[in-house]
Amino acid sequence: MAVNTQTWWQQGRVVETSDLAEGVRRIVLAPDRPVHAVPGTHVDLRLDLDGHSRKRSYSVVRSDDGGRRLTLGVQLAPSSRGGSRHMHGLEPGDVVEMTGPVQSFPLGVGADRYVLVAGGIGVTALVAMADALRRRGADYTLVLAGRSRRVMAYLDELVEAHGDRVRVFVDDEDVRLDVGELVGEIAGSPAAARTEMYMCGPIRLMDAIRRAWAAHELPEPNLRFETFGSSGAWAAEDFVVHLPQLGRSVHVGKDTSMLDALEDAGVEVMWDCRKGECGICQVKVLDVNGRIDHRDVFLSQQQKETYASLCLCVARAARGESGSGSADPAAVTLHLP
Amino acid sequence: MTILESPPVTAASKIFNFPRNAWYVAAWDHEVTAKQPLARTIAGRPLALWRNGDGRAVALADACWHRLAPLSKGKVLGDEIQCPYHGLRYNSAGRCTSMPAQETINPSATVPSYPVVERYRYVWVWVGDPDLADPSTVPDMHQMDSSDWAGDGETIYAPCNYQLILDNLMDLTHEEFVHSSSIGQDELSEAEFEVSHSERGVTVTRWMRDIDAPPFWLKNMRDKFPGFSGKVDRWQIIHFEAPSTICIDVGVAKAGTGAPEGDRSQGVNGYVMNTITPETARTSHYFWAFMRNYRLESQTITTQLRQGVHGVFGEDEDMLAAQQRAIDANPDHEFYSLNIDAGGMWVRRILDRMLQAEGLPSAAAAK
Numbered sequence A: 001m002a003v004n005t006q007t008w009w010q011q012g013r014v015v016e017t018s019d020l021a022e023g024v025r026r027i028v029l030a031p032d033r034p035v036h037a038v039p040g041t042h043v044d045l046r047l048d049l050d051g052h053s054r055k056r057s058y059s060v061v062r063s064d065d066g067g068r069r070l071t072l073g074v075q076l077a078p079s080s081r082g083g084s085r086h087m088h089g090l091e092p093g094d095v096v097e098m099t100g101p102v103q104s105f106p107l108g109v110g111a112d113r114y115v116l117v118a119g120g121i122g123v124t125a126l127v128a129m130a131d132a133l134r135r136r137g138a139d140y141t142l143v144l145a146g147r148s149r150r151v152m153a154y155l156d157e158l159v160e161a162h163g164d165r166v167r168v169f170v171d172d173e174d175v176r177l178d179v180g181e182l183v184g185e186i187a188g189s190p191a192a193a194r195t196e197m198y199m200c201g202p203i204r205l206m207d208a209i210r211r212a213w214a215a216h217e218l219p220e221p222n223l224r225f226e227t228f229g230s231s232g233a234w235a236a237e238d239f240v241v242h243l244p245q246l247g248r249s250v251h252v253g254k255d256t257s258m259l260d261a262l263e264d265a266g267v268e269v270m271w272d273c274r275k276g277e278c279g280i281c282q283v284k285v286l287d288v289n290g291r292i293d294h295r296d297v298f299l300s301q302q303q304k305e306t307y308a309s310l311c312l313c314v315a316r317a318a319r320g321e322s323g324s325g326s327a328d329p330a331a332v333t334l335h336l337p
Numbered sequence B: 001m002t003i004l005e006s007p008p009v010t011a012a013s014k015i016f017n018f019p020r021n022a023w024y025v026a027a028w029d030h031e032v033t034a035k036q037p038l039a040r041t042i043a044g045r046p047l048a049l050w051r052n053g054d055g056r057a058v059a060l061a062d063a064c065w066h067r068l069a070p071l072s073k074g075k076v077l078g079d080e081i082q083c084p085y086h087g088l089r090y091n092s093a094g095r096c097t098s099m100p101a102q103e104t105i106n107p108s109a110t111v112p113s114y115p116v117v118e119r120y121r122y123v124w125v126w127v128g129d130p131d132l133a134d135p136s137t138v139p140d141m142h143q144m145d146s147s148d149w150a151g152d153g154e155t156i157y158a159p160c161n162y163q164l165i166l167d168n169l170m171d172l173t174h175e176e177f178v179h180s181s182s183i184g185q186d187e188l189s190e191a192e193f194e195v196s197h198s199e200r201g202v203t204v205t206r207w208m209r210d211i212d213a214p215p216f217w218l219k220n221m222r223d224k225f226p227g228f229s230g231k232v233d234r235w236q237i238i239h240f241e242a243p244s245t246i247c248i249d250v251g252v253a254k255a256g257t258g259a260p261e262g263d264r265s266q267g268v269n270g271y272v273m274n275t276i277t278p279e280t281a282r283t284s285h286y287f288w289a290f291m292r293n294y295r296l297e298s299q300t301i302t303t304q305l306r307q308g309v310h311g312v313f314g315e316d317e318d319m320l321a322a323q324q325r326a327i328d329a330n331p332d333h334e335f336y337s338l339n340i341d342a343g344g345m346w347v348r349r350i351l352d353r354m355l356q357a358e359g360l361p362s363a364a365a366a367k
Helices: A083-087 A121-123 A129-137 A156-164 A179-188 A204-214 A260-266 A301-306 B164-171 B172-180 B215-224 B299-329 B339-355
Strands: A008-023 A024-031 A041-049 A054-061 A062-064 A069-075 A095-099 A114-121 A140-146 A166-170 A197-200 A224-225 A239-243 A248-252 A282-289 A291-292 A309-311 A316-318 A330-335 B024-029 B038-042 B045-051 B059-063 B075-077 B080-082 B096-098 B116-119 B121-128 B150-158 B193-197 B201-212 B231-241 B245-254 B266-282 B283-292
Touching: A008 A069, A024 A083, A024 A095, A024 B231, A054 A069, A054 A083, A054 A260, A054 B299, A062 A129, A062 A316, A069 A121, A069 A301, A114 A129, A114 A166, A114 A179, A114 A204, A121 A129, A121 A197, A129 A156, A129 A301, A140 A156, A179 A204, A197 A204, A204 A224, A239 A260, A239 A316, A248 A260, A248 B283, A260 A316, A260 B096, A282 A291, A316 A330, B024 B038, B024 B045, B024 B266, B038 B266, B045 B121, B045 B231, B059 B116, B059 B121, B080 B201, B096 B339, B121 B245, B150 B266, B150 B299, B164 B231, B164 B245, B164 B266, B164 B283, B164 B299, B164 B339, B193 B339, B215 B231, B215 B245, B215 B299, B283 B299
Parallel strands: A114 A140, A114 A197, A140 A166, A197 A224, A239 A330
Antiparallel strands: A008 A024, A008 A095, A024 A069, A041 A054, A041 A095, A062 A069, A239 A248, A282 A309, A282 A330, A291 A316, B024 B121, B038 B045, B045 B059, B075 B080, B116 B121, B150 B283, B193 B201, B201 B231, B231 B245, B245 B266, B266 B283
8 A cells, every 4th residue: 555644845737727516626736746646645735825835735536647647626715714715726837836645544445334424525535535445346335415516526427436325415405414314324234333434524514423423332443534624613714812921912814824823923833733633733722702613633522612722723713603793803812832 | 379569578687576466475374463463574565464353364564653663563452453652552454543642533543454365374465556456366375275285384584586586486497406415306407398378377397207206206205105116207387376476286106107197196296385475675585385185194294394395495595595695796797598497587577567567667676
């Protein structure tokens, strides 16, 4: 198994772009040093956003010709951190700084059954996995959930390729994904303990599945997921970080992460994964005005509810439902190590 | 016959590369246990081999996801293996199941788990693209655990490129010179041989009629036919199956009793089972066994044959190690072929096609 967890940088040329669905752009990159991207891999791109160099991760939807053509699918997120707007502006001939394929969501071998769950643009992480499972002749189900067919990338292609193995749930058709039912069906099947689920989608969907998975006492290691820390309980908004140790306050724009804003302001912080997985950038929370939108997968649900700490790389402050009319931005007061 | 779309390249690389998309023997079945992981490098991949609670053999990459400490130095705990350094645990799929000092498990935390098949008393591992790992392509070594055959073998850790061992086994003329005291005899280099090949296999057949049995074979004849003396017809039928398994049908029968025509009842028949696993470009795990289809009840004969072949193969081991040293000491010298190398050259052609299909060069990277 070619497993590349190492990050190395190269240049990639945009060779094709097209629209996949409403607000979803297909971008085909030709890297300098082609390496086949196996299912579950992503590439990181270094983007210049408002004069700052920012890293963004995108799943590789397809790897063709030994990795000479890597296809990405990028959703234009109105509340994004700026990356998707930049990506949607790319044209053939443009050159981007990119990593080789990085594997942090490997598809296992040998499970009795596989259930792939894609929420919205999360489908981009699962297209290649579904193809691999079909080629293997594995027992698998592909669950596709979205707000509306118009915005669901790859929908027709996947239905055609995987036939009866696809289940489609569309909110605006009132055919909604019932997480309890989906996980309950797995838990009640003879292969329950040997079923692996791979999910990628909004963090609210993934949290719901995680809770249902735990409630049915399914083996935690069999629930695989990938999140780039890019979705939360609330849309990203501007907020303020107070740092009493330094006697400073830092403004965090809605397009910027707290970690980036602190570093831009010259505050030294420690970090590693920058996607809410490792916990290295965890800091203590002293006070909150509004709500904390954690967005990480390092802290447990219980830890998140106490508001005692957060991961700087993905967490945000939000005014929440009650305060959304307020003129004052939300704020967190942090104690840095 | 194959009609070629393009002419094949000449493949006489001295340090031959190895295909990754192939089943290789990683260990004898008894070497892989639930007590202690086994560290072994297979086709360039360091593996930790162990058995889970179901008794299933597992092959994980021998480096913890966290700081790459070797899992093979860790403990097997039921269905999981525990890293010796910080106690991270992994299941047989390679997924981390426990991390120290945190309530969640990092979603990226996995180590590669390689497809494994247990067959013919061996644990076979596939280190290439797991989607291509088809258990039906495990090379046929059925004599190893058939009730019609008895025998045993050993593992040689050979300090040479695996292709040198394949060359050694595809042409047995060398027995006359390397193994003169046991199985060698003058007729070996005098007898004609025939070579045939298929997509994944090569067969070299040699018959020597009406000859004296060399010491090894005289002893075997006397085990079955006490007091035997006289001339024999001797055969060596070498079956190669890609990428690196060679099963040699060997034996002698009383001369003129019809063995070449198919009646072996007046003879003794053995199978020299060989499967060679590249460890690195210059080292190999050479698994062999000697199986026989007579006197199945006798452990004494099993032991004597294992010891006898151990001695014979010790002579090969010395030659192969010396050959590899000479190859490395003479980097600007080429290989030339003799008529007797036809079988070995067909093997190279098959391996070269497998390497091409994987986009790999036939020569292994320099040291």
